[in-house]
Amino acid sequence: MAEHVRRVLRLWQLYATMDLLYLARGPQVAITFYVSDFVTGVAAVTATFLLAERFDGIGPWTRAQILFLLGYSLLVRALIDIFFNYNLAFISRRIGRGQLDHVLIQPQPLWMALLTEGFAPVTGSGMLLPGLGLLIWSGRELQLAVSPAWWGLFAANVLASIAIVLAFEYTWGSLAFWAPRAAEEINSDSWRLLTQLAPFPLDGLAGLALVSLVTIVPVGLVAWYPSRALLGIDSPVWAAELALTLSAVAFAALAVWLFTRGLRHYGHTGSTRYLDYGHRR
Amino acid sequence: MSAGVIGDSPLFVLEYALRVLRVLVLLSLWRMILEGRPSSGGMPLGSVLTYTLISEVFAQQLQLRTTLRDAFWEGTLVIRFLRPMGLVRQLSAEMLGRWAIHFALFSLPLLAVTPLLGVDPRPASPTAAALFGLSLTLAVAVGLALDVFFGALTVALEQPVWVIDYLRGAVGTLLSGSLLPLAYYPWGLGDAFSWLPFAAMAWAPLAIFTGTGDATVLLASQVVWAVALWPIADWLWRANREKLVGYGG
Numbered sequence: 001m002a003e004h005v006r007r008v009l010r011l012w013q014l015y016a017t018m019d020l021l022y023l024a025r026g027p028q029v030a031i032t033f034y035v036s037d038f039v040t041g042v043a044a045v046t047a048t049f050l051l052a053e054r055f056d057g058i059g060p061w062t063r064a065q066i067l068f069l070l071g072y073s074l075l076v077r078a079l080i081d082i083f084f085n086y087n088l089a090f091i092s093r094r095i096g097r098g099q100l101d102h103v104l105i106q107p108q109p110l111w112m113a114l115l116t117e118g119f120a121p122v123t124g125s126g127m128l129l130p131g132l133g134l135l136i137w138s139g140r141e142l143q144l145a146v147s148p149a150w151w152g153l154f155a156a157n158v159l160a161s162i163a164i165v166l167a168f169e170y171t172w173g174s175l176a177f178w179a180p181r182a183a184e185e186i187n188s189d190s191w192r193l194l195t196q197l198a199p200f201p202l203d204g205l206a207g208l209a210l211v212s213l214v215t216i217v218p219v220g221l222v223a224w225y226p227s228r229a230l231l232g233i234d235s236p237v238w239a240a241e242l243a244l245t246l247s248a249v250a251f252a253a254l255a256v257w258l259f260t261r262g263l264r265h266y267g268h269t270g271s272t273r274y275l276d277y278g279h280r281r
Numbered sequence: 282m283s284a285g286v287i288g289d290s291p292l293f294v295l296e297y298a299l300r301v302l303r304v305l306v307l308l309s310l311w312r313m314i315l316e317g318r319p320s321s322g323g324m325p326l327g328s329v330l331t332y333t334l335i336s337e338v339f340a341q342q343l344q345l346r347t348t349l350r351d352a353f354w355e356g357t358l359v360i361r362f363l364r365p366m367g368l369v370r371q372l373s374a375e376m377l378g379r380w381a382i383h384f385a386l387f388s389l390p391l392l393a394v395t396p397l398l399g400v401d402p403r404p405a406s407p408t409a410a411a412l413f414g415l416s417l418t419l420a421v422a423v424g425l426a427l428d429v430f431f432g433a434l435t436v437a438l439e440q441p442v443w444v445i446d447y448l449r450g451a452v453g454t455l456l457s458g459s460l461l462p463l464a465y466y467p468w469g470l471g472d473a474f475s476w477l478p479f480a481a482m483a484w485a486p487l488a489i490f491t492g493t494g495d496a497t498v499l500l501a502s503q504v505v506w507a508v509a510l511w512p513i514a515d516w517l518w519r520a521n522r523e524k525l526v527g528y529g530g
Contacts, residue, residue, distance in 0.1 A: 028438075036444045043451035047460050051314065054467040059313040172295075189295035196299065197306050204309030217302065 004112070011116035019085075019120045037126020041077065045070040045134075045199045059203045064141035065231055066201070071134030072230075073199045073223035076161045078131045081124035088118030089166060090191065092173035095262070096184030098271030110263075142231070150230070153241060157226035160248035164221045165194055167251035170259050177262030180272060198222040214247075221247055297387050304337045304391070307460070308398060323464035328491040330400045332462050335490055336483065338388045338402075341380050342417060343459050343483040344450075345424030347372035349432040353442040358525055369429065405492025412496050416486035419503035423481045426510035433517035436524045458484030464493060481506040 023030045052058050052066035061069065080089050087093045091114075094100050103113045139146070146154075172190040176183040197219040202210060214220040221244065227233075229240035308330055315326040324332065336343060349372055352358045361371055395402045404410040435445045454460050456479035463471035463484045474480055475494075481503040488494035 032438075032440055032444055036448050040447050040451040043455050046455055050466050050470070051310070051461065054465055055314050055318075058310065186295065189299065193295065193299045193302070197302060200306050200310060201313075202306065202309070204313035205305065209305050209309075213302070213306075217298070219302070 007108070008112060008116055011112070012119045015116060015119040016121050019122045019124075023122050033123050034126050037081070037124070038130065041074055041127030042130050044077075044195065045074060045130075048199045048201075058201050060233065061201050061203070062142075064138050065227070065233070067134050067138035068142065068231060069201060069223055069227045070199050071131050071136075071138055072158075072161075072227050074127050074131030074134060076158060076165065076198075076222060077195060078125065078127035079158065079162055080165060081127060082119070082121055083115075083124075084118040084166065085120035085124040086118045088114060089169055090173070090187040091170055092176040092183050092185065092187040095173060095176035095266070096180040098180070100266065101271060153237070154230060156241070157230060157244060160244045161222050161226055163248040164218050164251050167248070167255035168194060168218060170255040171251070174255070174258040174262040177266050193217055194219055194222055198224070200224070218247065218251065293383075300337055300340065300387065301391070304334060304398070307333045308400065324462060324491065324493050327401060328405075328493060329462060329465075331402060332487050332491050332493075334391070334395060334398070334400045334402055336459050336487055338391055339417065339486075340459070341383055342421055342424075343486065344453065344457070345376070345421060345428060345482065347376045347425070347428050349428060350435075350442050350446050353432070353435065369425070372428075373425065404490050409489055409492050409496070412500065413486055413490040416489045416496075416500055416503060419500065419507055420482050420486050422507040423478055423503060423510060426507065426514045427478060427482070429518055430510060430514035433514060433521050436521045437517060439524065453479050453482075456480065457482050458487065462487070462493070464488075476502065478506045478510060 023033065048058070048066060049070055052061070052063045057063045058066055087099075094103070103110060103117065106113055144150070169187050169190055173183075173187045175186055194217070197213075202213055202220050202224050205213065210220070214225060225240065226244055229237055229244065311326065311329045311333060315329065323329075352361060361368055364371060366374075392402055404413055431445060431449050435442055438445070456474050456477055458471075458474070458480055459482070463475050463480060465471065466474065475484055485494075485499040485503050489496050489499055
């Protein structure tokens, strides 16, 4: 166990260095990547922010609570960008393009490669600052009385949200094992499904629509539901926390089951995307 | 050929699911905000709901994208130069074919279920309907010019295709009013944004459809942007043609 942890840390250090070197090629590359991520992230939450500013809140959410929701949403996205970059969160591309072989031939377990290879603390951090900024800003406006227990819940919720997003991506991405060409870009759509709608409060929805958005397409579990729990909009808090944790476990179990089944199929067929002389079909 | 888009990638259903969910979320959001606030300014609730729905029905026209970025990514520009037809005409033809498919499979069914969503999809008046047609045509002209402009900019700056594309998509959605009506932006931002070319792509036709803005001013701004943008886009494209070799041209 300790050896595994040491190795993960060593690999993170290695990939962080490589990520820094990639950006150090020149100021144009660095500025383009960083500004692009920054602007894309800020734009993604600006619509909700403008509405909250215009109407001094949205429904049961005050303006400051909306800021927290947006900050939380950006933080989840930023952490996925930092830890699962280079198409690790878009696994259908790796599988569909036959690039999983590049990981399988490495002398280390697959889970370790998937956990470390996408570490991009420099190029992937464009959304981190606006996310943290919004959280700090909202925290001051809300005058949150944060205790160590609250921080523990916050960390647990962020982890659960990240696990749900990744599980959703891997569940859909696993289809690329069976349909490499048709499903190669499926994670772009599944990613958009979750991230475009995550910064919106879903309180106005009811019935089937709301149930769908916390189960089939778990948009509500990315930021809305955990933020409600952390801000005390939902009560009792422990019930919301339990529901979120169980959801994360259920989504992760489904993703692991489907991914391992796909991997077994891949073991028999391999990639069909490359011709003998190396060109992609 | 355009039907091949669906045949090649049957996962277009996911994209449709996203669009339906987006409409549902936005409609619920507006109801949550505006119900019980009759004097909230901007637009009445009914008009905002119509605006949101029509924005999704005509999403492909109001947030226009040709296959230029795909040609960059796949390195197939050189093949297009060999064809006996101008590049913009080729891109437009492909775009129109795709529009026809998605309009039939998504937009028309969405219009058909509007009573279930509690939204009146009709334009503000017959005149508004006629002017919307004209405005939509101008919006397409502006959108096409911007697509060529950003394509040329990608080449000029020698940047990865998707970096510029994501940036344009994110900023464009905000500035064009395709997601939220500009009338509801705070601090006078909507008024400022309405003078930008992105607003000529979505805000202008949708404001005309819902009878929100002065149609003459909105149409005039669209004409100005269409006339101004095409020479700029054409010049930038020609100025950077030689660099296209890096993108498969």
